[in-house]
Amino acid sequence: MKHLIHAIRILFLALFVFLMVNGNTMVWLGLFAASLVAALLFGRLYCGYACPMNTLMAPTEWLSKKLKWQTDKTPQWLRSGWLPWVALALSMSLMLFAKKLLGKNIPVLLIWVAASVLITLRYRQAVFHNYICPFGALQRVFGRFAVFSKKVDKDACIGCKLCEKVCPSEAIAVKAEDKKAEISSTLCLQCTNCQQVCPKDAIHYAKQRIPHKDAQIPMES
Numbered sequence: 001m002k003h004l005i006h007a008i009r010i011l012f013l014a015l016f017v018f019l020m021v022n023g024n025t026m027v028w029l030g031l032f033a034a035s036l037v038a039a040l041l042f043g044r045l046y047c048g049y050a051c052p053m054n055t056l057m058a059p060t061e062w063l064s065k066k067l068k069w070q071t072d073k074t075p076q077w078l079r080s081g082w083l084p085w086v087a088l089a090l091s092m093s094l095m096l097f098a099k100k101l102l103g104k105n106i107p108v109l110l111i112w113v114a115a116s117v118l119i120t121l122r123y124r125q126a127v128f129h130n131y132i133c134p135f136g137a138l139q140r141v142f143g144r145f146a147v148f149s150k151k152v153d154k155d156a157c158i159g160c161k162l163c164e165k166v167c168p169s170e171a172i173a174v175k176a177e178d179k180k181a182e183i184s185s186t187l188c189l190q191c192t193n194c195q196q197v198c199p200k201d202a203i204h205y206a207k208q209r210i211p212h213k214d215a216q217i218p219m220e221s
């Protein structure tokens with residue numbers, strides 16, 4: 001499973017590089033638009049499997065931890081949540097109108113890929129996923145209503161928190177009230193990291209209740 005997921009991510013990364021080298025940004029944006037519709041049914045699969053930023057942030061975070069560069073803190077000014085929406089408006093405007101207004105194409109997607117890697121050298125992946133990424137902002141809106149998403153079997157869960165430690169977007173948390181893990185489909189990238197470490201096989205991809213009450217982005221640290 002793990003190897004298959006890595007292979008899928010590498011294939012999408014190769015496709016992304018191919019399209020960027022050939023100036024086909026619009027094809028990738030079309031794929032992203034289709035992924036938003038798919039997120040209503042299957043959750044944020046784009047984020048977990050196709051996004052080049054997510055693919056590159058995982059090894060970057062590994063390096064950052066090794067070098068002890070990473071901090072657990074989230075900059076206070078990011079917490080209001082406006083940045084991804086401003087970034088989205090600016091990015092879309094530049095992608096659609098830069099040629100007309102400035103007479104040149106600006107590689108907005110490549111700039112975001114570089115930014116995600118640089119930011120992850122210092123901050124947790126979740127900071128970029130939840131507080132900065134303009135594309136993630138849209139994916140959260142659609143992912144919230146996902147019909148299918150990762151779900152915890154509360155009877156099987158022992159509250160060990162192993163899943164929390166491996167989640168790149170802090171979408172899973174053990175609740176203080178019942179000591180059971182709960183997943184936010186709004187934040188979940190459907191990456192299966194939590195499933196792979198759960199000692200009780202308590203996490204599965206299953207049908208959700210709709211609408212969800214889980215749109216909150218975690219505010220800890």
Ligand code: SF4
Pocket residue numbers: 152156157158159160161162163164174180181197198199200201202203
């Ligand atoms: S790893 Fe499994 S058993 Fe442990 S808290 Fe998460 S869901 Fe529950």
Ligand code: SF4
Pocket residue numbers: 150166167168169170171172183187188189190191192193194195
């Ligand atoms: S909850 Fe599980 S599947 Fe969802 S993003 Fe976190 S680790 Fe990945």
